[in-house]
Amino acid sequence: MTVNNPTIPAGTDPSRPLAPFGRRLLTVTANKPLGAYRILHAADPDGPAPAAGQFAMLAAAERWGAGEDERPYLPRAFSYARWVAGEAQFLLEDVGPGTHRLCELREGDGLWVLGPLGRGFTAPKDARRALLVGGGVGIAPLAGWQDELGERATVLLGFRDRAHAAGAALLGDALVASDDGSVGRHGLVTDLLRAELDRDAHAGVYACGPPAMLEAVRALCAARAIPAQLALEAGMACGFGACFGCVVPKRDGGYLRICIDGPVVDAAQLDRIGEHAGSPA
Amino acid sequence: MTVNNPTIPAGTDPSRPLAPFGRRLLTVTANKPLGAYRILHAADPDGPAPAAGQFAMLAAAERWGAGEDERPYLPRAFSYARWVAGEAQFLLEDVGPGTHRLCELREGDGLWVLGPLGRGFTAPKDARRALLVGGGVGIAPLAGWQDELGERATVLLGFRDRAHAAGAALLGDALVASDDGSVGRHGLVTDLLRAELDRDAHAGVYACGPPAMLEAVRALCAARAIPAQLALEAGMACGFGACFGCVVPKRDGGYLRICIDGPVVDAAQLDRIGEHAGSPA
Amino acid sequence: MSVDFCGLRLAHPIINGSGTFDAIGARHAFGDALHSAFPFAAFVSKTITLAPRAGNPPPRLWEAQAGLINSIGLPNKGLERYMSEDLPELAQLPVPLITNVMGSTAEEIAELLRACDTRKEIAAVELNVSCPNVHTGLDIGADPAQLERVLRSVRPALRKPLIVKLTPNCADVAECARAAQEGGADAVSLINTLRAMALAPAGAHGRERSQSLAWLGGGTGGLSGAAVRPVALAQVAAVARRVSIPVVGMGGVQSAAHAHQFLAVGARLVAVGTESFRDPAVASRIASQLDDEGPPT
């Protein structure tokens, strides 16, 4: 019931490139501020290119409970924001010991990476346009997806304030809303989404952000029968299906493990999205 | 039986200046290599001046299990090598995670210090000369003691090899032996001691070093009825008498807690010195 | 460094802890590479119960200092679908399969054992008498007399090696192990997780004040990982001294040095659990380092 039964054999699903077995040691090539966030770059010359929406489990090579232990103890999950020419990019928000440690990393530091993991976005099967809806640090997986979709994609982003809205620069050309009205439209990104759907409902929605936002997107799309793919988040220990920790309830009972059944999940599979599925921002 | 019953009321024993209650945050002013060792300096403007032979419990302010935990978890004990004009000096040998972390500290870093702790050396009551006998990193407490005794002190030091023998520079004018013969006399520091005692037995011995060395010193002095003060070491959790972890067996049964009954102990109180009392070098 | 374990010839002494590696799930992540580089000398499945279980509501995880608290709640497909859906896939693994089962009565356990007995894909059965996350009413594993009685009654149902996974949440684990041996166990394994709890951090994201204090959806959970290793080592040592059957030691193993310690106090095999979450391939590294260094002296 909680186990995914993919119809596509492992290794042939384009939304799911496989990870090499075992974590690998990459080198940080840059770590730059972007408003309230940071963008961490790591050279990944041999790593398979991820699909947009996939993620990796990251841990700093030093001072991350490796051998002699501390908290952070387990690796942390991060969406690939982009993967360009053998370099992975991650968008980080410092919310606790793990993200804090990663935010500190400097060029040349070691980074343990297990990935790419999970299932990414899949493109609309018809000519409908793609609405990419991101909230806070949840904009990360939309960057690579926008790159891939190109002109078909309209990007709607929401942030709490100006410092966070600076993160919008990660993507091209986006409509922005902010909670405090300091940047773009004063209000929620779901207001932007409603307006877009009112204008033209022949769309597919791709969303990532905090649980309340994803729930609003889900409800909005469900009410209008618009297909939506939601990139969920949940506390993870392993990232590869081993711990059964990262679950979200399915519409028809039981749970999905979002590390292997997601993180990108068809909204139709879900019931109301609770507080424990969504990015922390 | 294991509790010390000092005849001198607390605070009036010159070999035992009191520590302020609670650890205090000092600033590292220097950390320099000395052969295989390092000398760590920390500004201690308000700290009471220690007696030679006293020690402090040290922990780095960052990355030392403070709040979010790791090993090193507990503080570590170090003899004051010197305390000059409000600056404490410690001689460090990197033998594990705690000493490693301390060896890494840089100027400006924070250092938690609890001290001065324990009972230091006491000067010979008559005109006899003082023989200071140190082995490896155990030379540390002899530095301040030599400063205090001045000309009365003859210093004999033993090291395993040339890199360690460079530590002899911590003290003035010393006779050196090395295990590999690379520096000074080829042999043990106890060979030097035997020769000195053969030459002039009207002496008091002050020794610090690995257990086997201290045991040899003890046996030598006991055989010749020469008074000896030994600065012992043992694994410590607290340093102030709380945990009963740092014990060495007493001659007449029971144990001493070397953090409050020592670390400097009259050799006559001890039986054979086992492997768990002595510095690691 | 091949090892004999209850008549099974294993390539090395490192296996996985039940519930800490899902060979079917992991294949979605790693593809066939998982099989060609399979890290464990035998594969232990997650606990299977007669009826399907959804498991506990989230959150199911809490990171402790040098440890992990989980409150997974034994989600599984139930015996029937495990047999029909999972066994064929697990049979493709390059190593022997140990199926872990749990039942809350002797009848249930006997039924689970009988089912395992008939399937040649299963090399041995591990009986979980210890999971602290699920309230089985009576925790048979903590009471030696009851444990022995139950085992005596169910043992005839299985003609394969039976490993009893003891609970660490008991007064005298060695006595429980002895009872397991008397009751017919061919081996014992330990430790399972220590009963533990975490509170929601003040002002935790999305957490409303009205909700219960407990962070985990299941209320309490089980502690694993580095933090429990000293407890695990003491329990494994005590058990190995008391029984003559082989012991599978686990709890916080992170390196070959740790594995050595469990072998040194008398374990025949060592299982890696939480550490696989930090690196799924860690067990291979541990096994090959053990190999390089030879058996511990």
Added chain:
Amino acid sequence: MSVDFCGLRLAHPIINGSGTFDAIGARHAFGDALHSAFPFAAFVSKTITLAPRAGNPPPRLWEAQAGLINSIGLPNKGLERYMSEDLPELAQLPVPLITNVMGSTAEEIAELLRACDTRKEIAAVELNVSCPNVHTGLDIGADPAQLERVLRSVRPALRKPLIVKLTPNCADVAECARAAQEGGADAVSLINTLRAMALAPAGAHGRERSQSLAWLGGGTGGLSGAAVRPVALAQVAAVARRVSIPVVGMGGVQSAAHAHQFLAVGARLVAVGTESFRDPAVASRIASQLDDEGPPT
């Protein structure tokens, strides 16, 4: 934030764990400053036994990941010298004194309690039924029925509050707490250390190969400190739900936030143990931070 505890009015809810602070020893280190800045709202002495005990041979300590394993072995002067030598000194402390005692039979315990009963310096007695370092033959604290029986028989010997310090190494600590309450305890305290073990590191300095594998002179020891906090919190919560008498919670408390957690799950007082080794004054800081923040909500 003053607290009523068994009729004692305490300035705040933070006390020390038995055996983790020696107010007499510490005075040699800190002098009178110790008394003027005394960090605990009551002082709990190290366990006292009828006869003097030397304690275990060294080494007695092992640092674990985020924890400490000790094998001290309850060294103490014995009841008589405690009463004659230590009590007068401890009576000078600015806070009430709780004397911790341990006996291996009901008779021994009754004798200890009777002796404490006569001395007005002693405000309350804590009975240690749980120390894992010493083999008392029967570990009365782990068996609820036996615990209740012993307490019923010894309780009349003491007209002061009796705190029973439970053992965490048992199958159902809440049941043991209930038994303590039935047997006449006025409060329970927990957790004591978890039974644990450490092996000598390969090639440890000075350690000869021929010696036993165990690092600690006492063989096994008890784990305390941050690593045990999740286990402690679960046990304290379970006990507080089961009994109506006050609970003293401890195990890995390092900060006011941690103390809050124990209070939130139902502890009346919180004891600080191992963390005092990292900073002897930490309990003052915790108490004043609790005070600033007011009672937990």
